[in-house]
Amino acid sequence: MTRQGPELENLLFKDCFTTLKDPRRTNRGNIRYSLEELIFLTIAAVVSGFQTYELIEGFGQEKLDWLRSYYPYKNGVPSHDTLGKLYGRLNPKEFSKCLIQFTESLAEQDTKVIAIDGKTVKGFLNQEGYPMHILTAFCANNRMSLGQKSVDGKENEIVAIPRLLELVCVKNSIVTIDAMGCQTEIATKIRKQEAEYVLQVKNNQKTLLENIEDSFSVKKTTDIDITEDCGHGRVEVRKCSVVSDLEFIENAHKWKDLKTIVRIESKTYFKKTAKEILGTRYYISSLPANAKLLNESISSHWSIENNLHWNLDVIFKEDNQAKRNQTAIENANLIAKLAMIMLEQEKTFTKSKNRKRLKAFANNTYRELILKV
Template sequence: MLEVVSIDGKTIRGASTKSDLTSVSPHIITALASEQGLCLGQIKTDDKSNGITAIPELLNTISIENRTITIDAMGCQTEIVETARSNRANYMIAVKGNQGQLYQAIKDTVLLEKPAGTHIQDDCGHDRVEKRTCYVYTDLSHLEDGQRWKDLKTFIAIQKEVFYKATQKTTYETRYYISNLHISASQTNTMIRQHWAIENKLHWVLDVVFEEDYARKRTGNSAENFNLILKMALLLVNKEKTFKKSKNNKRLKALLDREYREKLMFF
């Protein structure tokens, strides 16, 4: 399986001052090695929209050769694709209406062409049953000027069906992706799902466990620096497997127990 590096941003909401109209909550874009849960690099922007220009800069500062870069639709830009390929990395990027011609070409392909591969992945948990069907298409004839997207080889459609046990309701969603890879639908399905580790295992944990959005670090680079420290602390907590408790319990034990704290920090 090719290693996935997920790129996504998070706004640190507590880092701005409401009474100061010039105060801005910093937006931190992170590159995460999804399988290891390791932050490879990060870059700060003043606004979420600035991530489009910041992502190439981030990609040029980390080692991504032979890895697969996954990004949400905000990162579906020709410059980002070019940067990934110039660093000998693969890409698998979500597509939405911000790239109208490309988005319509993928929808037409799904409607009119036969997929080169199909894979179904089922998952149960959190009071719901999820079914993800992945379709991979290698016929790109519906896309004009396809050469703009460097080394583009496949369109991907992910149909997600989620049944909620509590409400007995089912929701349906289809997402589209582009990639330079031509791999099996099974591998594609798994790699796209790995992308969401950056939301579920990093950003959500920073907010819920470490309560980052409530921290009022507003001076200089304090918010950005503390964000990096929290990521390092989270990695240490995740790597420690002998104390089989929640992350909050591990943090409390590290606070009260010097021996355990030193074990967490590999002393």
């Protein structure tokens, strides 16, 4: 599998994995299925609604004739044990690189918001007793995962974020991170990669937070944007205020290219309970004092929760999986995200992802449309 991949704009599913190293001992001559056959079967099954190894095997048995129109499958369908052994050994870092190449070929090239946030896979502890936590870079515009990095053992997101930024092309984008990522080193790394940053500020940067609050109480507001969002039984009004005078920000020079501080005041009214919740959040940014752009960028950050983490939990049932091998779980997470991207990108059938998956199982042509084969 050494063939060089084509230009990104022409990349198809079958081209994604041509450089991926096979972890199996291929010199023994007992390999019954190619790496491409195993991956193609798996992803075709997952976009069709089947995720456990046993169900993927069952999907293959039902769709063997269709599978053979793309790959030989001379030995029939691989067993669930064969699939489990592969994904328990396949290098997630290298697998992720293949998927990043594919997703970047689908992503729009205009300015986009890239939200970085982490999610813990519940029900799994590694050998040291730590839960598995996966950090993801998510493109809000295209609703697609651009890359991921697992947080090892005792580490936290502060250590993992720079490593994730090295994997993902963020040039000309706006990178949004919650308070954990509000670090001078992370801001510098984002700017060195020719991207802008919007970082939330909380008590982990207590002095900075106090400086921002003092600034908003004294300094003149440079720009304001107000938006109203209705849906799901609630009405939310968001007021974004921006100050560009950084006189009260101690050591402002340590935050690379810091230009603005931001305050978001939200008022959320729940129609069913008639309750109203008020909230105030603060941010720092390398963006100029454009309240509308900052308001939209900060709002877009939450798409990683609504469009990625929610889908992984509810549609792909990540927290309920029975896999107990950390490598297998990382690879399953990657496959679920790729399937999610493919389902999101398919626009001809404007139904839910679950309906799309059902149609993909029933209709070979529609499945091919999703898989881009």
